[in-house]
Amino acid sequence: MCAAKKLTPMMQQYFEVKRGLPKGTLLLFRLGDFYEIFYEDAEIASRVCGITLTKRQDYPMAGVPYHAVDNYVPKLLAAGHKVAICDQAEPAQAGKLVKRALTRILSPGTTLEANQLDESRNHYLCALHRDKHGLHAAWLDLSTGEFQLATDRHVADLLPVLTALEPAELLLIEGDAAKWRDAPHEDVDAHALHDFCHGRLVTELPGYHFETADGARTVLDALGVLNLEGFGLDEKHPGLGPAGALVYYATENLCAKPENLRGLREYRSATTLLIDPATLRNLEIFRSSRGTRGGSLLAAINRTSTAAGARLLERWLSAPILDLTEIRRRSNTVGELLAEPMLLGELRETLRHIRDIPRILGRLQNRLRNPRELAGVRDTLLQAPDIHRLLADFGETLGRDYPARIDELPELRQLLERALADDMPSDIAEGGAIREGFDAELDRIRSLTRDNKTWLSELESSEQARTGIRSLKVKYNGSFGYFIEVTKANLHLVPDNYIRRSTTVNAERFVTDDLKVKEKEILHAEDNALARERELFNELITAILDESIALAKTADALAELDVLAGWAVLAREWDYHQPQLDDSDVLEITEGRHPVVEQMLKAPDTAVIRGNQSFVPNDTVLSSSGEQLALITGPNMAGKSTYIRQVALITLLAEVGCWVPAAKCRIGLVDRIFSRVGASDDLARGNSTFMVEMNETANILNNATTRSLIILDEIGRGTSTYDGLSIAWAVVEHLHNDADAGPRTLFATHYQELTQLEKSLSRLRNYSVAVKEWNDEIIFVHRIQPGAADRSYGIQVARLAGLPPAVIDRAKTILGKLESDDTSIELSAPQAKPRKKISVKPTDDAQMNLL
Numbered sequence: 001m002c003a004a005k006k007l008t009p010m011m012q013q014y015f016e017v018k019r020g021l022p023k024g025t026l027l028l029f030r031l032g033d034f035y036e037i038f039y040e041d042a043e044i045a046s047r048v049c050g051i052t053l054t055k056r057q058d059y060p061m062a063g064v065p066y067h068a069v070d071n072y073v074p075k076l077l078a079a080g081h082k083v084a085i086c087d088q089a090e091p092a093q094a095g096k097l098v099k100r101a102l103t104r105i106l107s108p109g110t111t112l113e114a115n116q117l118d119e120s121r122n123h124y125l126c127a128l129h130r131d132k133h134g135l136h137a138a139w140l141d142l143s144t145g146e147f148q149l150a151t152d153r154h155v156a157d158l159l160p161v162l163t164a165l166e167p168a169e170l171l172l173i174e175g176d177a178a179k180w181r182d183a184p185h186e187d188v189d190a191h192a193l194h195d196f197c198h199g200r201l202v203t204e205l206p207g208y209h210f211e212t213a214d215g216a217r218t219v220l221d222a223l224g225v226l227n228l229e230g231f232g233l234d235e236k237h238p239g240l241g242p243a244g245a246l247v248y249y250a251t252e253n254l255c256a257k258p259e260n261l262r263g264l265r266e267y268r269s270a271t272t273l274l275i276d277p278a279t280l281r282n283l284e285i286f287r288s289s290r291g292t293r294g295g296s297l298l299a300a301i302n303r304t305s306t307a308a309g310a311r312l313l314e315r316w317l318s319a320p321i322l323d324l325t326e327i328r329r330r331s332n333t334v335g336e337l338l339a340e341p342m343l344l345g346e347l348r349e350t351l352r353h354i355r356d357i358p359r360i361l362g363r364l365q366n367r368l369r370n371p372r373e374l375a376g377v378r379d380t381l382l383q384a385p386d387i388h389r390l391l392a393d394f395g396e397t398l399g400r401d402y403p404a405r406i407d408e409l410p411e412l413r414q415l416l417e418r419a420l421a422d423d424m425p426s427d428i429a430e431g432g433a434i435r436e437g438f439d440a441e442l443d444r445i446r447s448l449t450r451d452n453k454t455w456l457s458e459l460e461s462s463e464q465a466r467t468g469i470r471s472l473k474v475k476y477n478g479s480f481g482y483f484i485e486v487t488k489a490n491l492h493l494v495p496d497n498y499i500r501r502s503t504t505v506n507a508e509r510f511v512t513d514d515l516k517v518k519e520k521e522i523l524h525a526e527d528n529a530l531a532r533e534r535e536l537f538n539e540l541i542t543a544i545l546d547e548s549i550a551l552a553k554t555a556d557a558l559a560e561l562d563v564l565a566g567w568a569v570l571a572r573e574w575d576y577h578q579p580q581l582d583d584s585d586v587l588e589i590t591e592g593r594h595p596v597v598e599q600m601l602k603a604p605d606t607a608v609i610r611g612n613q614s615f616v617p618n619d620t621v622l623s624s625s626g627e628q629l630a631l632i633t634g635p636n637m638a639g640k641s642t643y644i645r646q647v648a649l650i651t652l653l654a655e656v657g658c659w660v661p662a663a664k665c666r667i668g669l670v671d672r673i674f675s676r677v678g679a680s681d682d683l684a685r686g687n688s689t690f691m692v693e694m695n696e697t698a699n700i701l702n703n704a705t706t707r708s709l710i711i712l713d714e715i716g717r718g719t720s721t722y723d724g725l726s727i728a729w730a731v732v733e734h735l736h737n738d739a740d741a742g743p744r745t746l747f748a749t750h751y752q753e754l755t756q757l758e759k760s761l762s763r764l765r766n767y768s769v770a771v772k773e774w775n776d777e778i779i780f781v782h783r784i785q786p787g788a789a790d791r792s793y794g795i796q797v798a799r800l801a802g803l804p805p806a807v808i809d810r811a812k813t814i815l816g817k818l819e820s821d822d823t824s825i826e827l828s829a830p831q832a833k834p835r836k837k838i839s840v841k842p843t844d845d846a847q848m849n850l851l
């Protein structure tokens with residue numbers, strides 16, 4: 001920057017703006033009809049968006065047309081960049097440097113434009129801070145105004161919800177990310193935080209932006225309230241530090257205070273069903289193991305027809321509240337909707353016309369004002385009377401609760417209906433947003449324009465007749481305005497009152513005094529019409545924003561109805577039944593199915609491969625104080641993993657208020673779902689498969705309560721047989737430790753030896769997955785039955801997988817010898833330790849000694 005003296009005034013202006021931006025922000029600098037990008041920014045933009053890189057003097061430069069900027073910004077954001085938009089703040093004048101100002105900074109966590117957001121997903125900016133009192137966090141969806149904060153002594157209790165939110169951007173105190181990354185191995189929390197931050201866009205801010213007292217002041221100011229009592233919050237709540245950081249950052253990026261924050265809610269892990277990050281991944285709740293939305297639980301149960309409904313469903317799954325009254329209310333409402341199929345169909349048809357009110361309000365309140373947003377409000381309000389009529393015909397909950405929450409706002413609706421044109425322009429500057437007949441003044445100005453335009457269109461024919469020049473034309477262009485064009489061959493016919501303006505190759509251009517007067521009138525009238533339209537447009541926005549609270553409340557209720565109506569359709573499509581939830585300690589499922597696998601087996605492409613197999617339902621009986629631990633053995637591929645996962649998913653569905661894929665289901669409220677399934681490496685952090693497995697197991701044993709549900713799949717497989725078996729054994733004993741009750745647990749394993757524990761652990765039950773044998777082949781029937789499996793059929797499954805026959809035969813020989821306890825077998829190198837038979841005396845407490 002020492003060469004600043006040599007810079008042109010415009011480039012000096014560029015650097016002034018650039019200097020004020022946070023590090024790593026790309027600056028798009030408006031220059032006439034283009035946004036220009038310079039230096040390294042240009043190189044990045046060219047690489048990410050594929051735009052041409054040019055050179056100006058000797059520095060790189062790239063540009064995008066201003067009207068196409070919306071095509072490029074999403075690509076830059078998706079690549080994890082922040083983008084600052086600097087616009088011209090006054091009309092350009094020849095020879096004078098135009099004033100420019102930063103309009104907003106777009107970052108993945110603060111963008112509001114519809115085309116930069118996934119409409120069916122929430123879009124969170126999240127701030128985090130950890131100190132000796134625990135983890136403090138706040139999150140904000142700026143596009144809808146949803147704002148929450150939380151604090152927890154245990155990092156492990158808060159991370160589940162933060163992971164489920166999948167924030168688009170994180171705000172951290174400078175240096176924290178590196179501190180967590182480099183923390184000693186035993187600081188499990190720091191590593192969990194590092195894992196959470198890994199791969200996300202992190203923006204670091206100085207620590208003072210996270211101070212609680214300052215945060216409280218910033219938040220009060222943003223919410224426009226005098227204290228936080230109305231939100232049930234203490235002003236010393238440690239989450240206010242991160243909350244303040246969010247507001248500060250949002251204000252910087254919007255270049256104005258965020259105007260759509262409606263309130264601040266406290267999230268409490270104690271009142272939420274916690275699903276730890278590993279389990280969210282393992283159970284494929286929001287994404288499949290391939291990272292796609294398809295194949296996830298969310299996709300399988302999403303039948304919403306509105307964007308706000310889809311987002312609400314995601315929020316409900318991210319943080320299911322442990323409140324029986326609320327869960328029953330939702331599930332009963334699904335029942336009422338399901339009982340009236342005709343009305344349900346009509347309601348869903350009506351909901352299809354609902355627009356995304358929370359995000360429309362978010363944009364209008366934060367100065368992004370597109371005329372089509374107003375039409376969105378109108379179209380939504382137009383549905384309200386029909387929705388009220390339909391609700392009145394439904395059952396009790398729907399007819400009573402929802403109408404009170406859905407405001408018809410008839411005056412606003414009529415106003416918008418009268419004021420807005422049917423087809424709205426995408427920019428108010430295009431004109432035509434306001435309907436004819438709404439405003440007398442606008443109509444008067446428009447008729448002036450119209451009359452004058454008629455005069456103009458008639459001018460051509462009247463002048464042709466008057467002058468006898470058949471090819472005479474009346475034309476318009478930006479630099480001359482209106483003019484009369486006469487070809488050179490006809491110049492001798494030009495009358496005296498024509499004033500020559502310019503010459504082209506084949507013609508000359510003229511004006512007349514009358515034409516000049518009319519031109520002035522037309523341009524003036526057009527400007528006046530646009531100015532009047534803008535005035536009216538702003539009045540309409542004010543009218544909408546005056547009702548923003550009622551609109552937001554209505555939108556919330558409609559989103560809820562959408563989710564519940566979708567669940568009713570789902571229940572009908574897939575024969576789901578209403579679960580019974582209570583305070584008991586049982587988990588009883590009759591004929592339960594896996595919600596995702598079941599749908600996949602029926603999907604046209606899978607059905608062809610699988611020969612249209614249908615899912616085999618299975619029962620489950622667990623209770624903390626009775627049948628606490630189900631140990632499931634059986635061959636590979638028999639369906640153990642599917643079965644234990646289905647129990648976890650059915651539990652989750654029941655606890656968000658959805659009906660479940662089971663004939664009958666009773667669940668005593670579960671406070672946490674833990675899982676240890678599948679194998680995954682974390683090689684980037686130097687953790688082997690076994691290390692990941694043990695970390696997850698440690699987390700379960702340290703955090704599970706007697707109200708928890710645990711599913712464990714083949715734990716101990718990542719190490720040597722004896723070590724693995726010993727660990728699995730000890731884990732089962734630990735879970736059974738308490739004399740009276742323990743967490744409800746499903747434990748799938750290949751270690752046959754564990755089945756003997758049934759003799760000594762009173763709350764353990766053996767189950768196995770049935771298979772049929774036929775001519776040394778096995779057929780999977782996917783049926784869970786009481787009792788331990790007698791053998792594992794690994795070799796038969798290996799044959800199904802296509803292992804060469806010679807290998808299969810040799811494996812059979814080795815197995816035969818091992819099972820006969822004949823250690824004389826000659827095994828080719830490497831030498832394996834022969835397997836010993838393990839027997840357990842029921843009275844023996846110290847089983848481990850026998851291994």
Ligand SMILES: Nc1ncnc2c1ncn2[C@@H]1O[C@H](COP(=O)(O)OP(=O)(O)OP(=O)(O)O)[C@@H](O)[C@H]1O
Binds near residue numbers: 597615617634640
């Ligand atoms: N109840 C069921 N009805 C129909 N098909 C099922 C059922 N359970 C499982 N399957 C099918 O069987 C396949 C294997 O199931 P799963 O992975 O659960 O077996 P597993 O016993 O855990 O095997 P492994 O021990 O090798 O991990 C699944 O891909 C699924 O399509």
